[in-house]
Amino acid sequence: MPDFLLDPDVIFLNHGSFGACPRAVFDEYVRWQRELERQPVRFLQRELPPLLADARQLVGEYLGARSHEIVFVPNPTFAANTIARSLALGPGDEVLLTDHEYGACQFAFDFAAKQKGFRVVQQPITLPVESNEAIVEQFWQGVTPNTKLIFISQITSPTALTLPVAQICQRARDAGILTMVDGAHAPGQIDVNLTEIGADFYTATCHKWMCAPKGSGIFYVREDRQAMIDPLIVGWGWGPNKTFHRENEFIEHHEWLGTYDPAAYLAVPAAIAWQREQVTPEVRQRSQDLVRQAVELASQIEGIERVHPDEFFRQMGLIDVTARCTDTDALKSRLHDEFRIEIPVIRWQDRVFIRVSAHAYTKRKDIEALVQAIQVI
């Protein structure tokens, strides 16, 4: 069993919210912080640029992208804000989202829409989904001649649904619509190849399913789209007096945001190495099987339903408790306080889901404890 730092007194079934970092990767993160503090000027001014370039190179290889198309950012919220604020959108233009998007990222577009006058349009994807083709067709009903950007999750947060983003990006490209894929839950949970997905923009966390330290994310902008994107924070990397010797303008503009702690980014290569060694296809399959068992066993309880067919979820699954739960906060608190289970209870539309996550540290007895708790409650 891989060595995580999780509290052994808690049944942790919420990897999806913030991830969890294995001891080996966390040690590497602390090692970089110590390196920095030994000689901050040498580290931040001279050693950091090539270290980040090496880390970017590895992430690029891991995600099937060229390293100059990727910058480290703290998280996908940051990347969504960067896109929403820099694209030249205005009155008459539409940004199309599904109704399964992560709230903070949707807010980034709502905020920019208020300032610039474009519209944010939410196209429903009805549950239960039936096939990838049906998802694409239903989503495409939201496209109009005014649609300029599609923003869509690869794996959705409230509904743990894997969406056919490559098909949607292909169709958008044919229609001349830009695409941004929110892959917050994808790398580490599924194999990601950014070239094959074909999005113009992509963001992901490294701290969720790649198990890197918190505050490590990536922002991908395809080479031919980089001139469209302004830095969210203007600093030394912009302007005539560039002082840092970076590979190119995109990286200069977006990666140096003033003094910060880059240790989480520098630990991403260790997280990738850890993934390759520890999260074998068997380990991923075992986690998926545990999620499927949780969904299956819970759905045998009266009044509790399944939501998706198995092929639409991976290491996160949904238990539909709509018929048995009116107060989501109370249910979450009871699961935590009485049963020591950390798990999200999510209200989506008029439904209530318990979203169960499994990773290499999850045990069959954790799943049994969850099902038993739901039964008792």
Ligand SMILES: Cc1ncc(COP(=O)(O)O)c(C=O)c1O
């Ligand atoms: C689909 C999705 N997008 C974006 C985010 C935002 O992540 P962060 O808070 O790291 O920016 C999350 C976080 O859970 C998410 O689930």
